[in-house]
Amino acid sequence: MNKFPLWIRKNWSTVIMIAVLILLWGSPDAKAWVMRQMISTGLFNSRIEEKTEKSSLVPPNFSVKNENGEITETSQLRGKVVFINFWASWCPPCRAEFPSVQKFYDAYKTNQNLVFLTVNLDDEIILGKKYLQKEKFSIPFLVPDSSIPKELYSGSLPTTIILDKTGKIRMHHSGMADYSKDSFYHEIETLLKE
Numbered sequence: 001m002n003k004f005p006l007w008i009r010k011n012w013s014t015v016i017m018i019a020v021l022i023l024l025w026g027s028p029d030a031k032a033w034v035m036r037q038m039i040s041t042g043l044f045n046s047r048i049e050e051k052t053e054k055s056s057l058v059p060p061n062f063s064v065k066n067e068n069g070e071i072t073e074t075s076q077l078r079g080k081v082v083f084i085n086f087w088a089s090w091c092p093p094c095r096a097e098f099p100s101v102q103k104f105y106d107a108y109k110t111n112q113n114l115v116f117l118t119v120n121l122d123d124e125i126i127l128g129k130k131y132l133q134k135e136k137f138s139i140p141f142l143v144p145d146s147s148i149p150k151e152l153y154s155g156s157l158p159t160t161i162i163l164d165k166t167g168k169i170r171m172h173h174s175g176m177a178d179y180s181k182d183s184f185y186h187e188i189e190t191l192l193k194e
Contacts (some may be wrong), residue, residue, distance in 0.1 A: 026069040029095065034108035058167045062118055064142040067129075071145050074167070077115050081191045082163040084117045086153050089131035093176035094158040098137060105139045113165075113192050116140055119148075121157065166193055 061075040074082065085101055087094040101118065108114045116180050118139045120128035125143055132141055151169070160179075162171040170191060178184070 008146040010077035021166075031050075039112045057069040057151060057169050059161075059163075059169060060151070061146075062148055063134065063145040064117055065145040067141055072115075072117070074117075074143075074163070077163070077166050079165050080113050080115050081165060081188065082115045082117060082161075082167075084152065086119050086121055086148070086157060086159045087128075088121045088157055089127045090122065093159045094110070097158055097176040097178065098135070100119070102137050102139055104184070107185065107186070111192070114188070117142055119144060162188075165194060 018055045059074070061073055063071050063073040065071050074084075083104070087098070089095075105116055105118075109116070116139060119142050119166075121144070122128040128143075129141060131137075132139070151159050154174070156174040158176060159172075160171070160177065161169060164170045
């Protein structure tokens with residue numbers, strides 16, 4: 001009987017590591033917390049690239065629907081900078097970057113020249129809505145109303161795209177990033193002035 005507690009005392013670091021791994025394996029919130037800590041290091045800063053041949057691509061039109069059933073088509077948004085973020089409530093990297101997306105939204109939600117299309121891809125729409133409510137996020141809740149062009153989304157979550165005022169892709173990023181940095185805001189301001 002005494003051998004088990006003795007083993008724990010001798011191997012306490014192993015026991016803690018196993019407990020942490022079990023927690024991370026089973027909890028999307030725990031994974032998101034770890035990823036948020038990684039984002040805070042600055043290793044995952046978002047960056048809008050200089051104009052390139054790829055940035056001259058205008059993706060095909062697609063439409064999204066809000067909670068009231070109102071439909072928005074990307075082709076209607078010419079003349080505005082468009083921030084598109086594809087996410088799902090079960091996705092730990094999405095959860096990790098969401099606080100920065102919310103901060104970005106809070107900073108620019110009154111700017112009439114910037115549109116936020118935060119597109120939920122949960123299989124059950126209610127899961128995405130519940131996640132936003134639970135975390136008290138106020139970003140727009142949108143779902144696809146048409147097929148999403150492969151130029152924008154290839155299946156990796158989260159995926160973030162920024163379209164300039166002419167509808168051209170200026171940023172296409174798969175994976176988590178930090179959208180709450182001053183350097184990113186400066187790049188957005190530059191796009192808004194173009």
